[in-house]
Amino acid sequence: MWHQQVIPALFPQIILSVAAVVCMLLIAVKRNHAVVHLFTLLSLLLALGSLGRIPGVMGVDGLFVVDGLGVFMTGLILITAFFIGIFSYPYFSQSVLEREEYYILLLLATLGASLMVISNHFISFFLSLEILSVSLYGMIAYTKTSTVATEAGVKYLMLAAVSSAILLFGIGLMYVATGQLGLSGIGRQAVYTPTSGWFTAGLGLVLAGLGFKLALVPFHLWTPDVYSGAPAPTSAFVATISKGSVFVFLWRLFDSIGRDERMVIIFVVIAVASMLIGNWLALKQQNLKRLLAYSSIAHLGYLIVAFVAAGDRGLDAAIFYLVAYFISMLGAFGLISYLTESGKEKLLLQDYTGLFWQRPALAILLSLIMLSLAGIPLTAGFIGKFYVLLAGVYSAQWLLVMVLILSSVIGLFYYLRVVVQLFSRPDHAVYFPRSPYAISTGMAFLVLFILLIWLGIAPGNLITQIQQVVHLARG
Amino acid sequence: MDVMHFLWLVPAFPLAGFLLLALLGLRLPARAIAWIGTVSIGLAALVTLWIGLDFLQQPPAAGHYRQVLWTWFNINGFAPAIALYLDPLSLVYIFVITFVSFFIHLYSTAFMRGDEGYPRFFAYMNLFVFSMVTLVLADNLLLLYLGWEGVGLCSFLLIGFWYRDEANGYAARKAFIVTRIGDTAFIIGLFLLVKQFHTLDIQDILSQAPQVWAIGAAGAFWVSLLLLGGAVGKSAQLPLQTWLPDAMAGPTPVSALIHAATMVTAGVYLIARMHVLYSLSPTMQLVVAIIGVLTLLIAGFSALAQRDLKRILAYSTISQIGYMFLALGVGAWTAAVFHFMIHAFFKALLFLGAGAVIMAMEEEHDIFKMGGLRKKMPITFWTFLAGSAALAAVPIITAGFYSKDLILFDALASTQGSTWLWLGGFIGAFITVLYTFRMVFVTFYGEQKKVIAHDPERETAMMIPLMVLGVLSIIGGWIELPHAWAHFTPFSHFLESCLPATQLKAGVESWELWLQLLTAIMVIVGIYWSWLAYVKRPALAYQLKQTAWGRALYPFFYKGWMFDQLYDTLLVKPVVWLSRIDRHDFIDYIYEGFGQLNIGINKVFSRTQNGYLRWYLLCVVGGVLIIFSLILFV
Amino acid sequence: MISVPVHVQLLLASILFLIGLVGVLIRRNVIFMLMSVEIMLNAAGLVFIIGGAHWHQADGQAMVIFILAMAAAEVAVGLALILQVFHLHKTVDVDCLEELKDTQS
Amino acid sequence: MNLVFYIAALVAIFATLRAVLHKHAVHALLYLIVSLLSVAVIFFILGAPFLAALEVIIYAGAIMVLFVFVVMMLNRGEAAVQQEKEWFRFRTWAWPSVLVLILFVEWVYMLWRGSAQQSFAGVTQGPIQPQQVGELLFTQYLLGVEMAAMMLMAGIIGAYHIGKQKQKSYHRYLEEKSDQISISENKTQEVI
């Protein structure tokens, strides 16, 4: 029940909730983009700082478990949200709409995600998922005068609602079968009813619901449309935080109920399909945001390889992979936000022709990101992929490992296509705007750049950190 | 001080000449180039003479001298060295090489004057002499192979010396590649030797081989076959003889030096050098003899039909080397080497004479467009006649008689000889007479058809070599007289220490005089017939050409028995065709196909992203269906 | 109380759920789609009630309350979006929303 | 009571089907309300009186009213019915229905298999009273309630931002035209 330690354990989440409310009040007092922006960033930093105050592993009401994994992921989510906050400012300052509400939604969505990673109960999971989703509806359709944003919003809303319903029905069936809503309780019960029709049917439906959020094949079709329709910062959020948090819950769920052989087969099928189809879809894609969307489908497939591999190694691999993936995606969408000119995003690859000859630093960052996504050494993505492969080989998932290799080569093709485009000499004079808000964004890019390289060359620290986190989760 | 220690100077002088010319040639005046080119060879010749005299006076105790310069490489005891080996055989060879080279260089200083490639020419020629000397002096087969390929390279470079004409380039390439085919067999032979003996030292191999292999052993057979491959290629014997006639595209001194006197006899040297292996494989020895006979016949007939002065000589060269092979095949090692030496003299002479004629005729090669040069170019005529006589083996007075007669006798009389081999050689000799004197009569007799523009006889540098070689072509044979006449055989005696004497059948010595008589008659008949057909009654040759046989055979012989066409159809065309159709590498299409496949798949999946929300929903339902099916049915 | 077996109850929930699903799939009117989603959510709620009844727990009901809240929030945003769509496109036909798609190159 | 359950179930199924298939939006909504009411009955039977009440008040009452509002706002009348008929073609509904039918078969099969393994014969204990639910909500699930609040806040802000129309100076008859212009402008800008 309630005792004093609960509050410090949930410090970040509490700070975020309060910040959201305060933010709303700030807007009510006076609309000022810069103030709200700064406030959001500060509160995110504050939440991040409060992570240090968390006393240790503890459960809260059976709804949450604040363990190493949760804390680490909360931190990751907060940092990512911080970057998205930075990228939002130049993006929305050009917009004619009210921009301030976006930050409330950003805070709320971050709240939802940070709650999800510590959820240990279907009710808390469901609610955090809905906080995230509902905020995202608003964030995706935020530039409401744009037909594409609205369209993306409608598509996401409809699909998310249907998948939520499917997920709920699944949870319901599992509840009927076990009489439990807490993960640990279900885990206990699942031991007795491993092959129960209701339970497996429910689990299958839950899987479908989670698969939708993770954009795994065959629930992936919304991704490109939403990514390309939504404002770039939102796309970054959808690509990173929303997936990462759901993935953590997926891990917790299957850790408690055990990885049934049939479930593993389903995951193998899904992973193979995601890796291959995601990369195939991106192969000839000319729209950078869609390309990133397809790439994210494939990346989630790689993550599922780590998931199937399971164990500490799998979790290590998955977390590291997530970190690398987050950095890359953030950088990519950050660049798109940064290069947005009076509300018009540069979407087509050909818009980026010759970026190198105009803005070499940006081009090098973007190519590094592409190489990281492709898993080439010197970048964080390489260590991530290496780690996943290690986990896959360790658990002797040869099929997955082989498909991973083949599909990552297919993937390499389009990443390189982007890179080559950046470096090709333009036929005509190209102009890339210098955003007036370059300082903070530039710093953010610099940090991402350094992180990409640093994690690619000397990942030792982070790996050790992650390994400790994993032990904390078990202990 | 031991004179032998200066052996390394023999290759070193030409090499130094080459390096000087290659590095500085473009900056030096023509005179300096000529000096460097000629003097370097002259010095080498002097050193050779010096060493040779020393060798004769005080032969080394072991019968040979070995000079190790440095170890090439040493892999677990397999250690070929850069080392020189001098024994009577190599001494004869370097003697011939350096002296003939010297005269040809001398000749060239005048012949090549004014050519823009003057420095290049002498550089290549010096490099050639270096390589040839290395080949001959090599103590192991790997170094020999270095010289072997080096001479091939120089041959290539000099055939294609006038590089602007693509035909020359083609001839050069052909020469290099065809000989390379033989060389490849050679090098495979080396692999076999390495495997068997773990060494390539010639003397080691020769001393070990009889212990390892019995007579007729398969190993010996294969090694000698493979080495023969190399020899056949370099010496333009059947079946790799086709390159030599085309090699006449090079400057005439080149033809004289490389394609008559020295390089083409490298094969003879190789077999003579490795004679122990051939002795161990009688089959191969017979093969050598048969190749020799067939080559000398085929080339002889071809020479009979040629119109190009140099091509006649080229076929004649092939044919004469055929004699050497015949000699090697019947175990008459010294006879082969003897004929090599004599042949070097007279064939170099003939080529140089031809060069003078061609120079006078302003690059006209067709003998039927010449004529009546006897009076205008007396020195050339008389020396050419001396050479021709030697080639035709006019009895007693020419050197060629002694060497060729020895071979013919041995072909019949040696233990490995037979009537057939002799008969082939004899017919060949007759043909030799016919084409030689056809050439002489057509070129120098009859009426003059062209004015001499630039009289080569005024060039002393050209005439001296002609005269020296002319003298040698006459008197050179006297160092080895037929047994039937007198037991004066210093040449074979000299070579005895490294080449065994010919094994004769019992009681054959009495045949020798009869055979010589037969030869003499044959030569006279031949000369008479040529005189009849080309001077007295030229219509006779024409009529003969018009008979059914003539019409069929003349083009056949003219084209060298159609070997070029045969190889073209069998080898060259298929390879070229294959290259052309697969220029873009069919393997690449496979990978491109993979790429296209992926793009096709991309198109298929891309269709699913059609933007319709209801379709997306349907796919979600489909996904649920798939998950359920997996749960139920897997 | 009642003796209807649980699987029959679940069958009812499933039928309602699938009817909702069919509705989402076959209606081109966005409003109808949203309605159908509500049917699905309602069916899911029914499952929780069934579970709660059989395990005799209040958790199921609590969950349904949360579902209700979620449905309300979703409908609010959904309807706002539908209005915006109508505003921009002058139609509620969902098949008209196909600007975002892969263009065949 | 069993009979009531079956009757309510049949009504619910029938009303839901009508709601989904009906061409007229308002009629469909009314059918949906009927369906929700009958589900409320089932809630009651299954021992959840509090939820039955909430179902009626919030679902059938509040949420459906929202729908009615929107339908009214769009105010598309007979033309809309006509259009619905046009949209409702065989090829529109055939494949999804087949797919869902297959899904239904598998679904039922799984439920049936589950019932073979876990048999619960109906509801045996008494109803769960509202106070039990309330207690749970304010003790263990207190944080959940807070989260629901946050979720609603997100919904409200989203709906507010998206739903808010800009003040426009034109007369409402002109509005349509100006909107069309803005659409075409948008289209040219955002074409991908």
Added chain:
Amino acid sequence: MLTDILTILFVGGLLCWLIPGWSRWIATLAVGLDLVLAISRWWPSAHTAMTGKWIVEEQYAWMPSMGASIHLAVDGFSLLMIVLTLLIGLLGVWISWHDQAIAEKRGFFHFHLLWLIGGITGVFMAMDLLLFYFFWELMLIPMFFLISIWGGEQRKKASIKFFLFTQLSGLFMLIAILALYILHGQQTGQYSFDYAVLLGTSLSPSLAGWLLAGFLLAFLVKLPAFPFHSWLPDAYTQSPIAGAALLAGLMSKTAAYGMLRFALPLFPQAVHAFAPWMIALGVIGILYGAKLAYAQTDLKRLIAFSSFSHMGFIVLGIFSLQELAYDGVILEMVAHAISISGLFFLVGMLRQRIQQTNLDAMGGFWEYMPRMGGIAMVFVLASLGLPGLGNFIAEFLILAGAYQAHVGWTVLASLGLIAGMIYSLVILQKVFHGKTRQALPGADIKPLEFLVMACLVVVIFWLGFFPQRVVQAVDPVVKQLKQISLQELPAQQAHQVFAQSSISTNI
């Protein structure tokens, strides 16, 4: 000292980028300094047979929790390759000194060049398998950029193709490395990527076969060997000159190095089972490459395919598992690096003069560039294996070694000598001989170019006449490899390697 070499290169690269105006000098300085460093260690050691295993060894922590460390070490073989890399790197910098094709963003060019050299050098130093893989892939990135930024007309396609091939194959090697790591960890409890540690891992024949296959795939693609060569013509022809020289001259050698250093010692028994197949691939490569080279109408493509053909000798040599052949392979690595660099430099000089590399546009250049022609001749002759030049000794030793074990294949491979001559002569004759197609007065070789080419010429003659220096330096490696040939499997067991197709249960 090893880290110094790498640091100088990588930092030098960054400096080049930051100070583009001085990039040529910085690059010269960095590579030159490294070259001096490397030679100062190699030259003495080549004189005398080495005593210890490594001449220099350094180790630093990298990912301690995974058992990966920055373990650098060199013996005579590695140092030889490093010296070679740096030499060609330096010459590459010089030959592109005035190259107009890279005038734009020159600093960035030199950055990539130095990092490429650094990557290659790293490959030759790494004694930790993960680090090896790291450098192995690191090489690709600068190479990719060199092609895709400063390459020819088809640079996009070429660079991507190159990257895809090498990356895919590299991943297979990574899998093999990981599997080996895990197996060793499971057997001994020591999870480490260290070469020395993994060397003695005992593996079942089928498993060893699969792991070896993973390694070989990477090496065969990079080399490239027969069916994996498809990327080569495009990449070689499209890359800038210094890049092409490094690509053909050294990156391909990293593959040969990898086989000798890693593949063979790690899986000595599986190697025997693979040898016949590999030899077949090598021989097919020799002949097929030669045939393709002959058919080309573009000089660069021709040279590219000639390189492919020569790589067949390396495969043949390695898998004949004979002492002579090992020495031959190492010599071929050095000699081919020199000769192919020379040829590519030559093409570069020609392209600077006539702006293309099509053979039909060339002919009779001897008239205007006799010096360049002479130098070209040396490299052409090296390529066709003329004795006296380094390549001959190498090919001779390879074939002589291979002959000890595989007569038939060796005889076929020897046909490659003929084929090699056919296409090599095309280079000389079509470019420098024949009718003069265009007048190029004053186009003969410039002093700096002459210096570069002279260096290569001297080295290749030196190799031809004094290969003992190299043979001595690599003696310990060859001795080690020789042990492998003694570990022959019984024929029956070797058969099982292919019979068992699944290894999933073994891990």
